[in-house]
Amino acid sequence: MTSELMRVLVVDDSRIFRGVLEEALAGCSDLKVVGSVWSGEKALEFAKQSLPDFVTLDIEMPGLGGLATLRALRALAADKNKSLGVLLVSSHTRRGAAVTIEGLQEGAFDFLTKPEGPNQQANLAALREQLSAKLAAYRSRRGSRNAAPQVATAVPVAASVPRKSRFSAVVIGASTGGPEALARLLPSVAPYCPVPMFLVQHLPPDFTGYFSTSLARRCGSAVVEAQDGMIAQPKHLYVAPGGRHLVLHSTDSRLVMKLSDTPPENGCRPAVDVLFRSAALACNGQVLAVVLTGMGNDGAKGSVVMKRAGAHVIVQDEATSVVWGMPGSTMAAGAAHEVLPVDEIGTAILSHLGLRR
Known part of the structure; x- marks a missing residue:
């Protein structure tokens, strides 16, 4: 890991915030606030003169908005072949949730x-605690990456006639970096998947509805927020709602979703471990599980059960991976059969389901 102080730029139209x-940030070690500006335009001016390592970015600003600023900053970093972390700062509003989801996917x-x-x-x-955890995760990632990652877009392609597959469901777990990874992965899988898919992405309660809608638009297929008692259907992706665990049960040879308010696991609700354990039982082990980028170790114990x-x-x-916490801990637990780049996971899923792209 680099021993240099991480240079942070603060961007928010509120002088008070x-x-x-x-x-x-003053309570966080190993960093230095090198600038504090009030607009997207000023952020770009600063970054062109001296690109920071990390930016906290208000997503709801007048003038050049948060999303446009994010795109411009990432393009600037790519031109300089530098790594740049952008932490979105969101309000608890409908507009804030929708724009945040879009920014994470980008x-x-x-x-x-x-x-x-x-x-x-x-x-x-509370703010210092959030910042400390996220900056620590970014520092660990920064230590193993020197250049900006290449941005790729998954392109949906037609799949062949399915062969017989033993799997009756696909379950996916993700956290930090998940929205971008899923935006790349799912358009090439969800429209063709012959079995139901279930997803836990760590997000607050107000965010998962917008996340589901955004995925449905990107995939061109059925993506819905899971509801209690809902019966799973093929070619549907069900997203665990924020703040509630998603549990699968088998009833009359059908997969039925239950939502649970039991305590968080691994500090998370919904938790990947809860979904994975229930899927292993409900599907009698005939499940294809995917653990994507994310902070922490949620999904590792569930993958062992799987x-x-x-x-x-x-x-x-x-x-x-943006953060190799969840996938890395799953591999360390000896539960991984395959370790793949995100852009190869879609092909692997379809192949295991009896489809060839």
């Missing part, structure tokens, strides 16, 4: 929501 962010490293509690000191502590039950587990490789 810029100050709050700077104060929170390559933002991660996001945080502005604390809105009545106690300013508690808000500052493998013992007879499931097949694919994990995303380190080189194409």
